[in-house]
Amino acid sequence: MAKKKDDKGTNNPGLNTPLLDELEAGPWPSFVSDLKQWSKTKPQVAQLLNQLEESYENRWNYWTGTVLNVSGYGGGVIARLSDKADKYPDLAEFHTIRIIPPPGFVYSTERLRNLADICEKHGAGILQLHGLTGDALALGFDNEGTFAAAEDLMANGWDLGGSGAALRSLQCCVGQARCEMACFDTMKTSRFLTNHYIDFLHRPEFMYKFKIKISGCANDCANAMIGSDMPIIGTWRGPMQIDHEKVAEYIEEKGVEHVIDNVITRCPTHCISLKGKELVIDDENCVRCMHCINVMHKALKPGKDQGVTICLGAKRTLKIGDTMSSVIVPFLKLETDEDFENLTDLIDRMWEFWNDNGMDHERIGEFIARVGLGTFLEGCGIEPDPRMVQSTRTSPYINFEELAPGDFEGEQTQQPKVWNREPESRESSS
Amino acid sequence: MAKKKDDKGTNNPGLNTPLLDELEAGPWPSFVSDLKQWSKTKPQVAQLLNQLEESYENRWNYWTGTVLNVSGYGGGVIARLSDKADKYPDLAEFHTIRIIPPPGFVYSTERLRNLADICEKHGAGILQLHGLTGDALALGFDNEGTFAAAEDLMANGWDLGGSGAALRSLQCCVGQARCEMACFDTMKTSRFLTNHYIDFLHRPEFMYKFKIKISGCANDCANAMIGSDMPIIGTWRGPMQIDHEKVAEYIEEKGVEHVIDNVITRCPTHCISLKGKELVIDDENCVRCMHCINVMHKALKPGKDQGVTICLGAKRTLKIGDTMSSVIVPFLKLETDEDFENLTDLIDRMWEFWNDNGMDHERIGEFIARVGLGTFLEGCGIEPDPRMVQSTRTSPYINFEELAPGDFEGEQTQQPKVWNREPESRESSS
Amino acid sequence: MSATKLAPRDQGAPDYTACLHPAMAKNYGKWVEHERIRPGVLVYTAESGDKLYTVRAGSPRTMSPTTIRKICDIADRFCDGFLRFSMRTNVEFSLTRQEDIEPLMEAIKTELGFPIGGTGASISNIAHTQGWLHCNLPATDAAGAVKAMMDDLIDEFENENFPNRVKISTSCCQINCGRHSDIAIIVQHHHAPRINHNNMQICELPKVVAICPVAAIRPSVVDGNQTVEVVDEKCMYCGACHGQCPSMEIRDADTDTLSIWVGGKGANTRSGPSLMKLAVWGLPNNPPRWPEVSDAVRTILDAYREGGKDWERVGEWIERIGWQRFFEKTGFAFTKYHIEDGPNAMWTYNRSTHVRI
Amino acid sequence: MSATKLAPRDQGAPDYTACLHPAMAKNYGKWVEHERIRPGVLVYTAESGDKLYTVRAGSPRTMSPTTIRKICDIADRFCDGFLRFSMRTNVEFSLTRQEDIEPLMEAIKTELGFPIGGTGASISNIAHTQGWLHCNLPATDAAGAVKAMMDDLIDEFENENFPNRVKISTSCCQINCGRHSDIAIIVQHHHAPRINHNNMQICELPKVVAICPVAAIRPSVVDGNQTVEVVDEKCMYCGACHGQCPSMEIRDADTDTLSIWVGGKGANTRSGPSLMKLAVWGLPNNPPRWPEVSDAVRTILDAYREGGKDWERVGEWIERIGWQRFFEKTGFAFTKYHIEDGPNAMWTYNRSTHVRI
Ligand code: SRM
Ligand code: SRM
Ligand code: SRM
Ligand code: SRM
Ligand code: SF4
Ligand code: SF4
Ligand code: SF4
Ligand code: SF4
Ligand code: SF4
Ligand code: SF4
Numbered sequence A, B: 001m002a003k004k005k006d007d008k009g010t011n012n013p014g015l016n017t018p019l020l021d022e023l024e025a026g027p028w029p030s031f032v033s034d035l036k037q038w039s040k041t042k043p044q045v046a047q048l049l050n051q052l053e054e055s056y057e058n059r060w061n062y063w064t065g066t067v068l069n070v071s072g073y074g075g076g077v078i079a080r081l082s083d084k085a086d087k088y089p090d091l092a093e094f095h096t097i098r099i100i101p102p103p104g105f106v107y108s109t110e111r112l113r114n115l116a117d118i119c120e121k122h123g124a125g126i127l128q129l130h131g132l133t134g135d136a137l138a139l140g141f142d143n144e145g146t147f148a149a150a151e152d153l154m155a156n157g158w159d160l161g162g163s164g165a166a167l168r169s170l171q172c173c174v175g176q177a178r179c180e181m182a183c184f185d186t187m188k189t190s191r192f193l194t195n196h197y198i199d200f201l202h203r204p205e206f207m208y209k210f211k212i213k214i215s216g217c218a219n220d221c222a223n224a225m226i227g228s229d230m231p232i233i234g235t236w237r238g239p240m241q242i243d244h245e246k247v248a249e250y251i252e253e254k255g256v257e258h259v260i261d262n263v264i265t266r267c268p269t270h271c272i273s274l275k276g277k278e279l280v281i282d283d284e285n286c287v288r289c290m291h292c293i294n295v296m297h298k299a300l301k302p303g304k305d306q307g308v309t310i311c312l313g314a315k316r317t318l319k320i321g322d323t324m325s326s327v328i329v330p331f332l333k334l335e336t337d338e339d340f341e342n343l344t345d346l347i348d349r350m351w352e353f354w355n356d357n358g359m360d361h362e363r364i365g366e367f368i369a370r371v372g373l374g375t376f377l378e379g380c381g382i383e384p385d386p387r388m389v390q391s392t393r394t395s396p397y398i399n400f401e402e403l404a405p406g407d408f409e410g411e412q413t414q415q416p417k418v419w420n421r422e423p424e425s426r427e428s429s430s
Numbered sequence C, D: 001m002s003a004t005k006l007a008p009r010d011q012g013a014p015d016y017t018a019c020l021h022p023a024m025a026k027n028y029g030k031w032v033e034h035e036r037i038r039p040g041v042l043v044y045t046a047e048s049g050d051k052l053y054t055v056r057a058g059s060p061r062t063m064s065p066t067t068i069r070k071i072c073d074i075a076d077r078f079c080d081g082f083l084r085f086s087m088r089t090n091v092e093f094s095l096t097r098q099e100d101i102e103p104l105m106e107a108i109k110t111e112l113g114f115p116i117g118g119t120g121a122s123i124s125n126i127a128h129t130q131g132w133l134h135c136n137l138p139a140t141d142a143a144g145a146v147k148a149m150m151d152d153l154i155d156e157f158e159n160e161n162f163p164n165r166v167k168i169s170t171s172c173c174q175i176n177c178g179r180h181s182d183i184a185i186i187v188q189h190h191h192a193p194r195i196n197h198n199n200m201q202i203c204e205l206p207k208v209v210a211i212c213p214v215a216a217i218r219p220s221v222v223d224g225n226q227t228v229e230v231v232d233e234k235c236m237y238c239g240a241c242h243g244q245c246p247s248m249e250i251r252d253a254d255t256d257t258l259s260i261w262v263g264g265k266g267a268n269t270r271s272g273p274s275l276m277k278l279a280v281w282g283l284p285n286n287p288p289r290w291p292e293v294s295d296a297v298r299t300i301l302d303a304y305r306e307g308g309k310d311w312e313r314v315g316e317w318i319e320r321i322g323w324q325r326f327f328e329k330t331g332f333a334f335t336k337y338h339i340e341d342g343p344n345a346m347w348t349y350n351r352s353t354h355v356r357i
């Protein structure tokens, strides 16, 4: 039963958190201190801390999951009921709302204050900036508060994030807003995809969750490669930009040995060599790993003809073990409207094949692991490309459709050899 | 029914091998020419060539396998019956005898002539030096000829090789007999193990075949790593030997760039650096891959404190796919009698565990793949060593015996949480 | 709520252009250079010659509106009313007036109590998960362990003293929302789930049977109720069933332990991404400050700092020196549990004679 | 034979010390240096200062006693009555008198017709298997393809013109006794085994059912006979059943094809051992000279010679330039069949953004 907001904190038992208090000491900012302070404004936070104290004491958790949906949405709320609701009535319903933040986590103070105000108004007001998927997380709403907060948020230009078997809120690095490494517009791409696919984000109808993370270059500051089903990573084609004067300066300053040890020997394809004070890069073999650029970032830069590499498949370890993202599109320009259409066209086809053929709770990486990348590509109408693999196959057993007997002219002439002798097993006499 | 040797070639149809004849042209020595010539001495070889011609014509094989054992032996003969025995009566029985060669394939002409003589006397006399496992292969004996040849061979100091679910004939590189890279006595080790385990070689009683190949150093000229269940590979501990004068000479002669490109950047652990005309090797991180020694073989040599690394598990692809050998003993001295006892003791324990717990047709690599290396080590009483793995585990799901509930004092206090609410699925109203 | 008029739906991501610092908006896509002035402070130079200073401050991620508003106050005063959060929940204050850097830093320290750092080859903020604060699955807390660890590592946040950036994460259950990191702390369970047969949801049955990766769960009937049973010998204590169905309880306050994993990396730099691997297991789940965890992390960090070459991430350092040396240098034991089992195990064995002797 | 007295059993390996060239016996374990005087000819120097010259000659492996005796004659004349065979079925003549090298080489060429070479960065003799000459399983011949290929590659045997040694092997069925090599030729089948139900050996039934890696074989009864049937959709045409039971016929003269695999390596040098990987499939099984195979091998070799750096083996070259360039440079097509399937497939995908563009 939902209680009125006004009730919160009635009969609040007061804070009793000796263990948590130990987390107030030390130089790192303490969430305990902050929440203790805040509990004076929001009495339910005292209950939260008291319950957390019990968790610390008993090394046990007291939340149970449930499902709660805002009208028109199939996700965005992580609903929790306390097992200790009798003792902590204000925790009886204590939900988190996932909110889509501005791409790149940039905020005006106006927007951020607005967020804090709304969350304070309708719930416990605790914010986590940001969750690991990339949502702004607001904790501590009861059922009514959740609904009210959602309306208020939406009235103020915010929207709910993803949860369940849906597209999840996208995450991107700061990119071109502040980083010279960025090879494309991560924020624009993030917002474009979010809005284009907002239906899939809000109403779960996939086989399972799908995460997209976007990094402006291979440094992958957005954790796309290990944290998303579909990393979109900036890159370039053709030669990188080299400022030969600055190269010479760098070598002058740091010395040849330093350059050999930190640049030459670290290139994964050994495609850099040092000729006197000049770096020579065998561009054909540069795999755009960013390392040399990172080290000599004033002298070297990504090439001018930029775009993205798209990968597919990462997830954590449940069921089949960790999957990692692997290349699905080696290079795609991402500038014109047409480029973006190419991207959504690709995503549409991949989603369709996955959702038509996947199993319940099967992420796309697991799906590919099950059906095979070859089948997946065919199903999505994507041309196989050797850059998708680290190496070709080692197993010699191949099901060649093209060479199936039906494709050969005439009848199979060779019948099984007639093996009509008893097997002999003999020993030399004596 | 076995025929008398005298019968061979009666009614020999004469050679008719237009396709095979095409293999007489060209500069590479032709086995066809050799055998055609030889068929004048051994008429059955003409039948062999004629049947082979039919294979070439029809792209079809005409041999069927069977089993034939020399008294007291359970292997060593690869017995074949021709499907075209009606047409080629001398091929009705046409077996191969596997013969253990001198380790390292060294021969005196006396021994080699002796081998040829015996094989000619009792069969078709065709020799293959050597089979890929490392046997001297003698082809073309009928049943009686097989038995007679075997006795004659043994009377002359030869012995039969392995086949079936047995230890197979060992193979080793030339090693210390002619190679300065050799870190231990490969020939002695090969002969010692062959003779020590001759019973297991001759009387198949393993789960399946077991191959041992022995290389004097990590160059692995004996193909041990990919061709044997148990590679024994020479190595050393402590620093490698460096002749600094010769290093300087080499650098002088070839130039710094050459040394960087061919030595420094090629070291798998990047443990070599160039300080002027001196090579500095971080010995702690040298993994004895032999590369730098190969390139600068006059200046660098294996270290003086030598021994072997033992691996386990390679086989080709049938059933579970290729397995590769992996380290089971990082370093073992192999000089004194005690050292050799350590080696056989280890082999005994591994064989026992494998044969007690393996399945039919399961090679030791497949067995380890099935039960896990951890279990295997425990079963054999071998201490786990981090050098056995390329990296530790990535899967977080571990069956810790030590931490099983029984090992904790007292009762399990925490019972499953009582989850006594109906799951709620709500929507905001309207 | 029934009376409320519904607000507009499906608006998507907020317009970031309205959230950009003016210098960012102006020089969007036109940055040419960056430099670290000191730990925690970067300067970015644009084609236009504009310079943007950025000060990075460590946050506890979980914050009250009071704290949020303090952050906003500072951003209003020094940063034209804009700010951002980084991927590791740090707060980034950007400003164009160099002379304001010191006062800004002063304000961050005194008004917020946030440390400044996390840039370059430092230890940045530790990524963490919900823990006992909000998730339904945790066997431990994440935020508490992070607070304790960061207290210990604050110098490493405020300075750049490692071979390369160090990313640490903690997770509160084996699901590991904390992701792969250079160093990661996760939980291990040690026996099969206990089942609350009275409470099994029939609707969940097929799902919970299906989710078990080793087919250890099978339908059964107990006291006339449709429920499931677990084949103990098969179960690998993964907890997948617990995530699917709360009546399958995998946690045990007495026996759950923590473990530390190393070498996870998402960056494509040099050798590319890699999964993290097991370093230490069996650490006690010891709130409120998990000292054994902090100690073990410190041990790894010290060895890495001493042995790593510039630009080597933790995993790359270990790859180069080999796991044997890693265990030697940290003093941790290598056990059979460190050896991978399961289907991909063979790929983790040392399939060469490459050994350090 | 019944009257014959049995010879001594279990004698084991012959005494190699009696088979060593005197200079080998004397300097056993005391060699310090080697040098290649010219392709095919090495000189080894011992601590004692002794020098041993070795001339390597290519053999066809399968030889008549006549040929063996010719070899012995030459060894008697020049090598004190000793010789050896190498791991790749070459004959090695060792001698101490430098002035005899030329006459020895002359004798090898004229009396045996064997080429001299196979040392250093050349293509040595091609390892091959029994084929139609003796095995019961082959779908092609191995010796014939080798003879044809070596005719084509004889210059590469007699010279050392590659970045590193090139090891080639051929196998006559998918079992692949020919092992992993820099370049390997193997056979592929294209439909499930046909079964000779009249001839099924009851004794073999459980074994043949058990050996199928994908459980495609199940017991069945046809015309009252105990036999097996194969589930076509599951079968991957591996032929394991055919090796176990000759009544399961996997081969088909009309549809079997050959394929070429690259990058196998057993040496622990540099990156260590590696398995070979698929380069080209669908080559016709075309006796007596398999020209399509020779052509494809030549194409790979040319690209390797041109693109490989010194000391890079074929697989290391491909690793460095990437498979994309391999396919570009050879002109072969990359198809979905080149992508690994099966349980370990994910490990072969490109799990980074490392691409050449
Ligand atoms: C809130 C958050 C942790 C945090 O404190 O930051 C989180 C919390 C939960 N995760 Fe997660 N995950 C969160 C990021 C991740 C990440 C990291 C990422 O997205 O980059 C991962 C690893 C990457 C991945 O996607 O695999 C992650 C892997 C999982 C998994 C394991 C998936 C697997 O197949 O291995 C589950 C369980 C599942 O999917 O069945 C899971 C499930 C959950 C659930 C919904 C537990 C459940 O199944 O009931 C948790 C809800 C807690 C709560 O009360 O809010 N969460 N989860 C993160 C989402 C915040 C946000 O929206 O911004
Ligand atoms: C003769 C030889 C090929 C040659 O011409 O040199 C050969 C020939 C046969 N091999 Fe082999 N193998 C030969 C070396 C190899 C090698 C290479 C090696 O030993 O270094 C391998 C790969 C490494 C390995 O051990 O896996 C090899 C992997 C196989 C396999 C596949 C094993 C797997 O699990 O993938 C089989 C089939 C089996 O074991 O079931 C097999 C089976 C066979 C059989 C016995 C066929 C059969 O099952 O009936 C062949 C007998 C042919 C005949 O008529 O003589 N042979 N076989 C080689 C042995 C000669 C010798 O004794 O010196
Ligand atoms: C602000 C932030 C992006 C954002 O949109 O929020 C960012 C910003 C920068 N990163 Fe990053 N990285 C940020 C998270 C990451 C992450 C993800 C994470 O921390 O969770 C990674 C990948 C981690 C992994 O591998 O799993 C990441 C891997 C890198 C690397 C690659 C390091 C390497 O050698 O492997 C570089 C290159 C470098 O260090 O020069 C880099 C470089 C940079 C540069 C120098 C890029 C630039 O020119 O501006 C930025 C200054 C950073 C500094 O700290 O000195 N950034 N960077 C993130 C700050 C997080 C924090 O507060 O600590
Ligand atoms: C004679 C022989 C050993 C034997 O006992 O029979 C031998 C002898 C030598 N090998 Fe080998 N290798 C012999 C087969 C092999 C094999 C196995 C094979 O060919 O089937 C390999 C491993 C193949 C693989 O990786 O799968 C092999 C990999 C090497 C290497 C490593 C090359 C690399 O960089 O990966 C070296 C080092 C080098 O080239 O300096 C080497 C080096 C040598 C040296 C230079 C060692 C020495 O100091 O004597 C010898 C002179 C060889 C030459 O040709 O210039 N040998 N060598 C074998 C000759 C075979 C032949 O007739 O062609
Ligand atoms: S991923 Fe690249 S573009 Fe994005 S912030 Fe990091 S370094 Fe800059
Ligand atoms: S970006 Fe990476 S791959 Fe390219 S040259 Fe630099 S270090 Fe080499
Ligand atoms: S393996 Fe080593 S010791 Fe043996 S022949 Fe080859 S190089 Fe010499
Ligand atoms: S032997 Fe190999 S690992 Fe050792 S220093 Fe030489 S190249 Fe490096
Ligand atoms: S790691 Fe586990 S317990 Fe922690 S938030 Fe994620 S799902 Fe919940
Ligand atoms: S803990 Fe994992 S393995 Fe055990 S029953 Fe549950 S799902 Fe299956």
Ligand code: SF4
Binding pocket: D129, D130, D131, D135, D136, D137, D138, D139, D171, D172, D173, D174, D175, D176, D177, D178
């Ligand atoms: S490869 Fe196949 S056909 Fe050829 S010898 Fe080996 S088992 Fe026989």
Ligand code: SF4
Binding pocket: D192, D193, D211, D212, D213, D214, D215, D216, D217, D230, D234, D235, D236, D237, D238, D239, D240, D241, D242, D250
């Ligand atoms: S060919 Fe292989 S997959 Fe097909 S039935 Fe025979 S053993 Fe099974």
